[in-house]
Structure formats: C-alpha cells, structure tokens
Amino acid sequence: MSTTDQGTTSPDQGTASPSWQWPESTWRGHVEAVRAGRPLRPERWPGGARVAVALSFDPDHETIPLRDGQTTPGLLAQGEYGARVGAPRVLDLLARSGIPATFFMPAVSALLHPQEARAYTRDGHELAVHGWIHERNTLLGAADERELVGRALETLDALTGQRPTGIRTPSWDFSDSTLATLLDLGFAYDSSLMADDEPYEILARGRPTGLVEIPVDWIRDDAPYFTMDRYGAVRPHSRPRDVREIWADEFDAAYRSGGVFQLTLHPHVIGHRSRLVVLRELLEHIGAHEGVWYATHADLARTVRAAAPVPENPEQTP
Template identity: 85%
Template sequence: MPTTDPETTTPSWQWPETTWRRHVDAVRAGRPLRPERWPDGARVAVALSFDSDHETIPLRDGQTSPGLLAQGEYGARVGAPRVLALLARFGVPATFFMPAVSALLHPEEARAYTRDGHEIAVHGWIHERNTLLAAEDEKELVGRALETLTEITGERPTGIRTPSWDFSDSTLDTILDLGFAYDSSLMADDEPYEILAGGRPTGLVEIPVDWIRDDAPYFTMDRYGAVRPHSRPRDVLEIWRDEFDAAYRSGGVFQLTLHPHVIGHRSRLTVLRELLDHICAHPGVWYATHADLARAVRTAPPAHEIPEHTS
C-alpha cells in the first residue's frame, strides 16, 4: 500500500508550512501551451475522447454479476460501433482511452480504432484506482497496459489518462519513466499546459479534463446507491455547446470525455450528433486527437491572450 506521510496524519490546520507547500507543489501546472495559431490557421481545436471502460468498472471492484457486466458490454456491443459510425459520418478523429482488459476482451474493437484513423491511449490495466496502489504495482500495471495495447493494435500509445483522473505520489514518475508524451487526467486549466514536478518543468504535456465535459456525472445510474441520472440529455448539450462556444471565442481548446456505454444510448447519441452539427457549422475548426494536440502545443510558439467576447 502507499506510504503515509506521518505529518499528514495530524489535522491539516496543524501542518507546518513545509508540509502543505510540499503537497501543493508536487504536481503543478506550469507554462501555458496554447499556441498562437492552430494548424491550417484554425480558430479552435476540438479534441474528442472516449473512455472505453466497458466491463472493467465492475471487474475492478470484484463485481461479477451478469447485470453489471452487461451494462459494460453494451459499450462494446452497441455504443462503440455507433460512436465510430458517427465519427466517420462527420470525418472527425478521436482518442480512445482503453483499459488493457477491455482491449483483451474486445481486440477487434481496439484494432478498429486505429484502423479508422483514431488514436488509442492507455487507461490503466483494469480501471484500477491508481491512488491506492504501491508505486511498484502502479508502474507494473501501466507498463503492462502499454505493452498490451501495442501488441493488439500494432501502434504504441503515446498518451495516458489515469483511470481515477488523479495522481498518486508515484504516477508522474511512472508516466515519465515509461516515455509518455502527454497526460489527460488533471484539471488545472481549460487549455493545455506543461506539468511541473516540485516546481521543475517536466516536458510532459497536460491536456486537462473536467467533470463538466464528461458524460458520466450527468447520466450514470447505480441502482443500489444514491447515484441517479438527473439531467435531460439536451440540458447537457447546452452546457457542452456553451463550453465549445467559449473555446471558439478565445481561440482555445474544446476537450470532451465520453464513454461508449454512457453516450452510446440512442437519446444521448442524438445529443452528440447535434453537438457535432453545431461545431461543424463554425469555420476554422481543427479536429485533433489528443496526440495531435500534444504535438501541436509542444512545438508551436505560445499565444498572446485572445480576449473572450461575451456577445
């Protein structure tokens, strides 16, 4: 199990300044990486992503009931084909973050992602909670996931999204040691930035996520718990459309995280189609995989701030 800092076993108001500063500075947002202009002079970058978790959510927790596994199977059997067909219709590339166990259960799906021009990226081994792992276990699982996706698809992933959207004390070292070009798990900005470790630049690009731009918080259902869908799909469409419009005004990035087993249902896929209709109605949109985006922000000169207009 991860080691416990003896100083942090006391109430936080009793911590000395060195303790809370050390934890705050461990992983921090560094220089902004939004470029002066996007490829081909585009006004905005759109980076769609899908976390193909499928059966790994219940399996992670040792839950093997057919009902729970069937909910995940829906993502592979129904959701992913629908998503791929919709992306093909619009000619939009995306990034699929896939746990290795999902890829082993559905290898043809994993190969379809790369065959159709999309990116496949690491999303843990079995959607494990990496913050609960010892450092050696976390590195072994991420390394095993990286090699598994490479063997199945023939392409070595360059990006990672941690299953828990969080870092343990060892996650950053693991990502750097395994040679990833970017991460997409943290939330310190709307735009890409360089990750700092203890105040030092790492060269690692962060493509930030946020629960606002994720379908699961709006639509997830747990029949035995307090989690219940409380949003109409078109209410969520309004949020995502506003997020895109703001990114378009500022010349930034619109990043979205979806799940085939969540967004793949008919009434929700309609919302994604309408969102893409809205985006495609705007000139100057660059559709990028997360790997494309990481390359672009790493090599281009940084932007001056573009004023965001409210009208």
C-alpha cells in the first residue's frame, strides 16, 4: 500500500504555525498517525516460562561518525573498538551463557565487518536491519528512506543468506513514511517505539497493521549511561554497577508480572571491561530465576503474534 493508504502522511500540511494554534484535527491527527494497538502478551510463554528475556545488541561501530561525515581516525577508532574487542567479548559471553540474542546491524557496518555479521547468524543469533549508515531516518524523504531500508535488507540477506524479518530504526523513531515502508518491505516486527513495556500491534490511524512492536526504552539502553563526546556536553554519569541495579529491577518487575524484559546494548559501549562485568552479573541474576525463556526478537514476535488474544472490537482484527 502507499503511504497515503496506510495513513502515515502528515494530518495537516499547515503545521508551520505554533502548536497552540493548531485545530484539534491537526494535533489529534499527529497523535493518531502511529499508535499502540492491542497488547500481544500471551497468557503463557513457551515451555511454561514465567518471563521472556530478549537481549539485543546494535553493532553500530564506525557508522555513527560516518553518518555525520566525521572521518578522523580517533572517532572511527571508537567504533572500531566495538568490532575488534566488544563484539567478540559479547559473543563469547552469550556462548558461555547459552543465550540467543538479536543484533541490529547497520548495513555499512556489516560491509565493513562481514565476518562479524556472519558470526552472528552462525552462532544461532538473529541479524536484523538497523538502517544503511545509521542515518537519521526522520530527516529523509520517503523515497530515500525506502531505498536505504531496502538496500540494507538486501545487503544483510546477501552477506549471511538469511533474510531479516525485523528492524530497529537508527533514530528510534518513525518519519511520516516509515510505517508504510516497513509494511511494503514485509517486515514482521519493529523494535523502535516506546508505548508500552510489552509487545503490541501497531495501528495506523486506528487501523491494525499486523506489525508487531517490541518496545525499547532509554532506561534499558547502555548508551545514555555511558556515552562520551569529547567536544560536547555528553559525559558518562553512571557507575556501571548502578546501571546493573536499574536493569535488574527492570527484569524483576517483568518477572513478577510475567512479561518481557528487553535490553538494548552496543558492543562499543558495553564491551569495555568494567561494563561487561555488570552484564555478566545481570545474566547471572536472570539465570538464578526459574522459568526464563530467552528469545530472539524474531522468536518473540512470532510467539506473541500467534498467541494474540482476540480483540473485543472486531474492527481491530487485521
């Protein structure tokens, strides 16, 4: 379907005026363009598990500075650390723990490190789309966004022989054309939005799309706690073990409610020695609980979609 058919175009082209001057049709149209639909948490997880744990890693590596046209060796080396040191450490920890994970990898990062991309799928992990060069998709036109997402999809497929079914937008956001692009390209799930703690179906102007959302949140992301900008105001402000406590609390709450604990990490961030310690400790904490189902994001999306309850409103049925 076209962008217009999916209802993801701007509800009012006259929004250059201050928002307090918008008529209700304008502000309501923006809010309803992409919305959380029916919850998709099943009554029971596979094997009778009590909680689902979905770990994800974004191997952005050199694409962050490259996206911004920054090509100095110092900045590129920070990303190279993720490929050279962080990713092997992460893979080793996952292998020793017997835990599958999902790796959302920009296509340029995969082209720079093809053996790494293949290692993810070889070791039984999921490789998913994370843009072309970690572009800010909300700044792109519809045609450019679709071309880059499609090119990234084909690149990961060609490198690994496994076609991705999921995507995480590089900006953790949707443009006016993102939803239509994802539906046109046949993605089964997205993991970029934050409307819930648990998976849900995405609505386009109130209409079910069939696209599963596996929500993220900055609370469950390592970058806000640990990133560093040499010339800007961004400075690490958290002790690694303080962050471990936050994530453990997030898991414990998901365990009590029978929900999903989803975590987003970056090899160039979490892969440093003092930080990998807390990831190891977190996995030990999770592993001490009975009834934990470790799932890739694709596994989770398939499970919640298959077990989705019938909505009370029949018009919500895709």
